[in-house]
Amino acid sequence: MNDAAPERNSETPAPTVNAAAQAWRSALRLFCFVVVATALMSMTHSVTRTRIQAALTAEKMKFISEVLPAERYDNDLLADSITLPPTPELGLKTESRVYRARKDGKYNALVLEAVAPDGYAGAIRLLIGISRAGEITGVRVVDHRETPGLGDYIDPRRDKNKTRPWIAQFTGLIAPEIPDADWRVKKERGRFDAYAGATVSPRAVIEAVRKAARFAARSGERLFEEKTP
Amino acid sequence: MSLDRAAARELLRKGLWTQNPGLAQILGLCPILAVSTSAVNATMLALATILVMMLSNVAVAGLRRWIPHEIRIPVFILLIAALVTIVDLLFNAFFHELYVILGIFIPLITTNCIVLARVEAFAAKNSVAHSTLDGLAMGLGLLWVLALLGAMREFLSGGTLLAGIEMVIPGAQALQILPETYPDFLLAALPPGAFILLGCMIAGKNGWDARAARRAKKTAPVPKTIEVSTGA
Numbered sequence: 001m002n003d004a005a006p007e008r009n010s011e012t013p014a015p016t017v018n019a020a021a022q023a024w025r026s027a028l029r030l031f032c033f034v035v036v037a038t039a040l041m042s043m044t045h046s047v048t049r050t051r052i053q054a055a056l057t058a059e060k061m062k063f064i065s066e067v068l069p070a071e072r073y074d075n076d077l078l079a080d081s082i083t084l085p086p087t088p089e090l091g092l093k094t095e096s097r098v099y100r101a102r103k104d105g106k107y108n109a110l111v112l113e114a115v116a117p118d119g120y121a122g123a124i125r126l127l128i129g130i131s132r133a134g135e136i137t138g139v140r141v142v143d144h145r146e147t148p149g150l151g152d153y154i155d156p157r158r159d160k161n162k163t164r165p166w167i168a169q170f171t172g173l174i175a176p177e178i179p180d181a182d183w184r185v186k187k188e189r190g191r192f193d194a195y196a197g198a199t200v201s202p203r204a205v206i207e208a209v210r211k212a213a214r215f216a217a218r219s220g221e222r223l224f225e226e227k228t229p
Numbered sequence: 230m231s232l233d234r235a236a237a238r239e240l241l242r243k244g245l246w247t248q249n250p251g252l253a254q255i256l257g258l259c260p261i262l263a264v265s266t267s268a269v270n271a272t273m274l275a276l277a278t279i280l281v282m283m284l285s286n287v288a289v290a291g292l293r294r295w296i297p298h299e300i301r302i303p304v305f306i307l308l309i310a311a312l313v314t315i316v317d318l319l320f321n322a323f324f325h326e327l328y329v330i331l332g333i334f335i336p337l338i339t340t341n342c343i344v345l346a347r348v349e350a351f352a353a354k355n356s357v358a359h360s361t362l363d364g365l366a367m368g369l370g371l372l373w374v375l376a377l378l379g380a381m382r383e384f385l386s387g388g389t390l391l392a393g394i395e396m397v398i399p400g401a402q403a404l405q406i407l408p409e410t411y412p413d414f415l416l417a418a419l420p421p422g423a424f425i426l427l428g429c430m431i432a433g434k435n436g437w438d439a440r441a442a443r444r445a446k447k448t449a450p451v452p453k454t455i456e457v458s459t460g461a
Contacts, residue, residue, distance in 0.1 A: 025297070026299055026300045029295070029296075029297055029300065030300050030303060033296075033307055033308075034307060037307050037308065037310075038311075040315060041311055041314050041318075044318045044319065048318045048319060048321065048322035051322035051323070052318070055321070055322065055325035059325070147266070148267065148270050149266030149267050149270070149383065149387075149392075150266065150415075150418050158393065160387060160392060195413070196415075197413075197415045
């Protein structure tokens with residue numbers, strides 16, 4: 001680390017009356033750097049914005065196809081979607097999209113965006129498919145910051161068990177038939193498996209899915225009647 | 230001052246071994262311990278760090294004449310943060326698949342003090358060519374330490390190697406070394422396991438260096454006449 005020692009003596013001038021002028025010069029120089037760096041960042045932002053938007057839409061369509069099998073609907077999901085105001089039942093403090101799956105023009109299933117606010121490292125964003133009868137057609141973790149190698153198995157891309165990932169437990173459950181007390185991990189006498197020592201993340205997801213299922217049962221019909229803007 | 234072969238070799242030796250950022254300078258522990266839970270995670274973060282270190286070293290070495298000494302640290306931080314933001318946006322737009330995996334790691338690089346340390350200790354005083362190689366060498370030093378640490382933690386905690394490789398190389402498969410019934414050894418996956426294993430690696434390096442020094446001492450005091458005849 002001896003190359004870290006700066007030769008300060010030669011560089012630091014003795015204090016003079018010009019100290020104020022010197023400070024102004026430094027401030028001006030720093031300001032120039034800030035302007036240039038900000039300009040570069042905003043240029044990159046404007047160049048990449050449309051591409052990032054397109055990539056996010058493609059990703060969303062891929063997630064939707066994972067939570068809702070294609071044979072469940074025959075309409076254009078991305079077009080037949082409405083904006084939901086901030087909904088505490090879904091853990092959402094901001095607006096979200098609801099995608100309405102119709103078959104032969106009739107309500108078949110909903111795809112909801114939801115947030116589990118109490119993950120181990122902040123919010124876990126979910127996409128949940130729920131049929132009109134309350135069957136959960138699939139759940140996917142869209143975005144999360146859970147500990148790599150520990151709690152991140154809630155995301156099937158990160159789950160070691162590829163044949164039956166943890167998140168697949170939700171698929172096919174008929175939510176209205178499951179009492180609230182069963183929406184827990186097995187350790188707490190619920191019905192869901194979880195790896196020992198990493199139960200915060202699954203617990204947060206289970207609770208968010210339960211709330212979303214209850215919300216869909218209460219408000220599904222109403223959401224379907226809303227007109228697309 | 231151009232970059233000759235001996236200087237290049239010395240820079241590489243420093244980065245990979247004598248001044249290794251993970252084992253000798255012990256800088257940037259926060260991201261190192263946070264993402265070294267698996268070999269793939271660790272390698273990906275190290276690759277992203279190499280990119281940022283080289284870019285920030287080039288930027289600072291190129292601009293060093295225009296950076297006043299007394300405000301150099303704010304300028305360095307500004308440059309590093311701007312570069313990380315730009316790399317983050319470019320990855321998101323052009324390598325979206327990779328970004329989904331690396332996404333949470335790229336902003337972490339800003340907090341890695343090894344980047345600032347190299348800029349301050351090296352790039353601010355050396356040519357662009359030297360600084361580029363220094364960024365690469367230090368990054369590679371971080372890469373092998375992180376990859377080894379990640380592999381050890383992954384193996385001890387879950388009995389696998391290269392889990393998650395299929396996200397980087399489609400079709401590739403993780404190696405299940407120990408049987409599926411291996412009970413997960415959580416300590417290795419948690420931060421204390423990272424501290425313990427990193428400590429073992431540092432001890433290993435120090436032990437190796439001490440042994441090398443002892444050997445050098447044993448062979449050094451040979452009579453001068455022999456030294457001349459061997460020409461060593």
